[in-house]
Every structure is written in structure tokens, then in C-alpha cells.
Amino acid sequence: MNKKNNTMKLVFSDHPVPSSITKSIFLAGPSPRDKNVIDWRHEAVSYLSSASINYDGTIFIPVPEGRFHGTDHDSSTWTYDNQISWECECRHVADLIVFWIPRYIDEGMAGFTTNVEFGEDIHSGKIVYGRPENAEKCRYLDTRMKELKLPVFTSLANTLHHAISLLGAGAYRSNGEVYVPLFIWKTQQFQSWYSNLKLVGNRLEKAKVLHHMKINNSQQVFSYILWSNIWIEAEKRYKENEFVFARTDxxxxxxxxxxxxxxxxxxxxxxxxxxxxxxxxxxxxxxxxxxxxxxxxxxxxxxxxxxxxxxxxxxxxxxxxxxxxxxxxxxxxxxxxxxxxxxxxxxxxxxxxxxxxxxxxxxxxxxxxxxxxxxxxxxxxxxxxxxxxxxxxxxxxxxxxx
CATH class of the missing domain: 3.90.79.10 (Nucleoside Triphosphate Pyrophosphohydrolase)
Structure with a gap:
């Protein structure tokens, strides 16, 4: 089944995780602590929605909707604990995690939690990274990206443009499928396994990529390890204590x-x-x-x-x-x-x-x-x-x- 939304969808940290996705970007990086400082993500959304780009996928924005739009109050459903769990879940769901790090410590943009997220996601296969030329204390992050032979961008527009080029047209996924990122979803290894899973009425309830290996630093996936939670239709039960290793046939x-x-x-x-x-x-x-x-x-x-x-x-x-x-x-x-x-x-x-x-x-x-x-x-x-x-x-x- 191929479905596609023709409009960009913003998902804020007081929104539920979407049940369907075609392509998605998580905008990771420092958030202003001062409500009077404009979040850099406004510039990112403006760029992605421009006529020249016309991005038609999902954008995860790790800020409550009211706070992002400056309405002086946060959602009644928002709590700090919910913020943490939402960020972890949506970074996991996102096809790409765009780290833009305008780190200026005296301006309240230290990005301490960004460092933690970067460390957790650096081997996810989903990172696109950039920071302004004069951003503070990014040398370590730059070095780690270069060690992985991944680009370091110095403009937000170039960072986002690269992300869009990687996403392409995307692929429609729903329910448990949203937990499978595009770079795994599009492989023959995954589709062969998944088509047989569905053939007997089973369904993928949730998944998490534990490891992957790409060929010569390209986007082509040679192998991956996927933790899975599967509903077994014939037995009317879930199986969630195993992983699937996949490689090319x-x-x-x-x-x-x-x-x-x-x-x-x-x-x-x-x-x-x-x-x-x-x-x-x-x-x-x-x-x-x-x-x-x-x-x-x-x-x-x-x-x-x-x-x-x-x-x-x-x-x-x-x-x-x-x-x-x-x-x-x-x-x-x-x-x-x-x-x-x-x-x-x-x-x-x-x-x-x-x-x-x-x-x-x-x-x-x-x-x-x-x-x-x-x-x-x-x-x-x-x-x-x-x-x-x-x-x-x-x-x-x-x-x-x-």
C-alpha cells in the first residue's frame, strides 16, 4: 500500500506519536530557555515549507505547541517526564535526526541534553549534523562525525537540504511499521522478512534497530539487527524477547x-x-x-x-x-x-x-x-x-x- 500526505505535519512534544508516517525528521538541538528568544526551529520549518522545498513529511519538534508559538502557556498534558519520554520515543521513530547546534552558552543555548542525545544517536544511521561556524564547544561532535565519514554542515539550509535528499519520496508506514526507519524499511532484507510475517496474519507491533552495517559508508545496508514485538495470530499472543538478524541473501x-x-x-x-x-x-x-x-x-x-x-x-x-x-x-x-x-x-x-x-x-x-x-x-x-x-x-x- 502506498499512501502519501501532500502537506507537512508538525508533531510537538505535547502531541501523541503519529500512527502513520511517510517520511520524518526530528529537529534535535538546543532549545531556548528564555521565551523571548526565538527558537531556531522556526527557521527550519520556514525553510522546509518554502515553495522551493515543499517538504511533505512529518517534523518532530521537541517543544510544546503553545511554547513554540509563543502563546504564554503550555499544554495541560505536558510534564517534564512526558517531555523526556516523548523525545526518546520520537527520536526512535524518526527516519532522520537532524542535529542543528547553535551553541551559545551565554545566551542560554548550552545544549547539555543535546550532547546526550547525540551520543545515543551517533550510531543510529539517522544523524544529519550541522552547526554555525562560530558555535561554541562543537569540536568533539565535529570530530566524531568526521571519524564516521559523515558531513559537517555550517548552515541550517544545507543541513536540511541534505536530510531531504536522503529521505527521497519516503514510504508509507502505519501502526508498528512507523518504528522501522526508511533506510531499513527499503531494504530487500526487511521486505522479504516482513512480507512473510504478514502472509500468515502476524503483525509488527513495535521494533527498534539495535545495530546496522552499511556498505563502504554508503547508504546501502548490508546487515542489521532489529528487536521486534510481534503479534502471533495463530497463537493469539505477543513475542517480544527476540531480535532478528538480517543480511543480504x-x-x-x-x-x-x-x-x-x-x-x-x-x-x-x-x-x-x-x-x-x-x-x-x-x-x-x-x-x-x-x-x-x-x-x-x-x-x-x-x-x-x-x-x-x-x-x-x-x-x-x-x-x-x-x-x-x-x-x-x-x-x-x-x-x-x-x-x-x-x-x-x-x-x-x-x-x-x-x-x-x-x-x-x-x-x-x-x-x-x-x-x-x-x-x-x-x-x-x-x-x-x-x-x-x-x-x-x-x-x-x-x-x-x-
Whole structure:
């Protein structure tokens, strides 16, 4: 469903959290303590509502509506404790958190709580940061942003313009969906998981991004960890004590050779991976991986992985036989594997044996990938260091159609 409000919506700290959102910005930064000092957020709202920008999303303003408009009284529903909880909740909901920090201590714009919020949100993937050239005590914040290779703006207009460029057209979300920020919502990883969640009548009640990893400091998300509260329709209960790890789906290739002794030889990859938990210290797995480019044919990815990790280039795509697609670790990760097989010729098999014998290394060095080719017989599988997911894929690929 795609819905869109064509007008800008202001949500103040004495307003409820909206139940639907298309795109949203939280205006974080110092608030004047003196009611006679005009809040910088008026300039931000004016810029966003201008004819040249015509921003049509939600703006979270962490000030009571009456205070913002200078009506000399705050809402009867406003309390300091409510202000704190509202700010935490709406920063969590917002697609982007724009920190504009005109810090002038003698003018009552110290921004002490802003420092706390900045520290909490710096790794959220949602920060856009700026401050005037002459703002006080922003050096630490500048340095942290530069360490993350994120821009530091010196005008409010440029700060907001960058935020708008990141939001794009947005995406309509309602109810529990509003807790999923745009940069996660738009990923194939999330949409694949979420479409299956809804398919059986379940619903996302609430969520929180605990961690994410982007590719080479771009906006493209490689993986994330999402805490979730899910209504399970079949059981009429909530599940809220787990998280979902998601990464890009992978293509896996089982390359095998039928030897004269009727045994089957399989190409495996030996590689150090940080989570490895066996007495050998290396992961043993089928060649496989994912593409950083969107919408790449999984069969083509399988071909490239066989070349990158085994040194074998096979151009005839008809030789790659599709086996199926399944999840690998359903209690932890939502990603799936596309599985293919290819029967090697004698020449290709001998080339692999030579690659193994010479202890030649493969992989993509810029990704810190270093792999070794290992050939193994079916009779050796159960005594190998292969994990259960790999064993399952191998047996399924070889024997499921027999």
C-alpha cells in the first residue's frame, strides 16, 4: 500500500506519536530557555515549507505547541517526564535526526541534553549534523562525525537540504511499521522478512534497530539487527524477547566431480570468519556470497563466487542447476540462500586439485576475504568441520531429486 500526505505535519512534544508516517525528521538541538528568544526551529520549518522545498513529511519538534508559538502557556498534558519520554520515543521513530547546534552558552543555548542525545544517536544511521561556524564547544561532535565519514554542515539550509535528499519520496508506514526507519524499511532484507510475517496474519507491533552495517559508508545496508514485538495470530499472543538478524541473501554453489571410484568430490572453501567456533579455527563451507549491487541475478552471483573463491571460470550458465531457496538459521537470521549445483569436468576438477595442492589463496582482498580451496569426498563429510547448515545443503542438493 502506498499512501502519501501532500502537506507537512508538525508533531510537538505535547502531541501523541503519529500512527502513520511517510517520511520524518526530528529537529534535535538546543532549545531556548528564555521565551523571548526565538527558537531556531522556526527557521527550519520556514525553510522546509518554502515553495522551493515543499517538504511533505512529518517534523518532530521537541517543544510544546503553545511554547513554540509563543502563546504564554503550555499544554495541560505536558510534564517534564512526558517531555523526556516523548523525545526518546520520537527520536526512535524518526527516519532522520537532524542535529542543528547553535551553541551559545551565554545566551542560554548550552545544549547539555543535546550532547546526550547525540551520543545515543551517533550510531543510529539517522544523524544529519550541522552547526554555525562560530558555535561554541562543537569540536568533539565535529570530530566524531568526521571519524564516521559523515558531513559537517555550517548552515541550517544545507543541513536540511541534505536530510531531504536522503529521505527521497519516503514510504508509507502505519501502526508498528512507523518504528522501522526508511533506510531499513527499503531494504530487500526487511521486505522479504516482513512480507512473510504478514502472509500468515502476524503483525509488527513495535521494533527498534539495535545495530546496522552499511556498505563502504554508503547508504546501502548490508546487515542489521532489529528487536521486534510481534503479534502471533495463530497463537493469539505477543513475542517480544527476540531480535532478528538480517543480511543480504546469498547464492551458494555445490561444485562436484564424480570420480572413477564412484565417490563424489566436492569443492569447499576454508576461511577465517570471526564467529567460528570449532577446534580448527576456520570455517569450512560451500563457495557462496552476495552482491553489493541491487537486483543481480542469483545465478550470476553463484558463477562469480565460484570464480572468486575457487579460481574456476565457467561461462556456460546452463551448467548451473538451480536446487532451491531456503533460510539457513531460522532462529537467528532471516536471510536465505539460493542453492545451485554444477558438475565439474575432469579438467576443471584437476585444476581445482592443483589450486588446493599449491595452497593458492582466493577471495576479495578489499573485503578482507582470504579463502583456500579444499576438495573433499562425500565419505569424509561427517568427520569434517562443516556446520549443520552446510551439511544439509550438500545432502539436499545431491540426493533430494533421487
Amino acid at each position: 546469498i547464492s551458494t554453489i555445490l561444485a562436484y566431480y564424480k570420480d572413477n571410484d564412484d565417490d563424489i568430490k566436492i569443492a569447499l572453501i576454508k576461511e577465517f570468519r570471526s564467529p567460528v567456533n570449532n577446534s580448527n579455527g576456520f570455517v569450512y563451507e560451500l563457495p557462496g556470497g552476495s552482491s553489493f549491487e541491487p537486483n543481480v541475478d542469483p545465478q550470476l552471483i553463484a558463477k562469480h563466487e565460484l570464480e572468486e573463491e575457487c579460481g574456476i571460470n565457467i561461462d556456460d550458465m546452463s551448467r548451473f542447476k538451480y536446487v532451491g531457496q531456503r533460510q539457513l538459521a531460522a532462529t537467528l537470521s532471516s536471510h536465505q540462500a539460493q542453492l545451485y549445483t554444477i558438475e565439474l569436468t575432469k579438467e576443471e576438477y584437476e585444476q581445482m586439485l592443483e589450486n588446493e595442492k599449491s595452497n593458492r589463496t582466493f577471495g576479495v582482498s578489499e573485503d578482507s576475504e582470504k579463502t583456500y580451496l579444499k576438495m573433499i569426498s562425500i565419505s569424509q563429510l561427517q568427520d569434517s568441520f562443516l556446520d549443520f547448515s552446510m551439511l544439509g545443503m550438500i545432502y539436499y542438493a545431491l540426493y533430494s531429486n533421487k
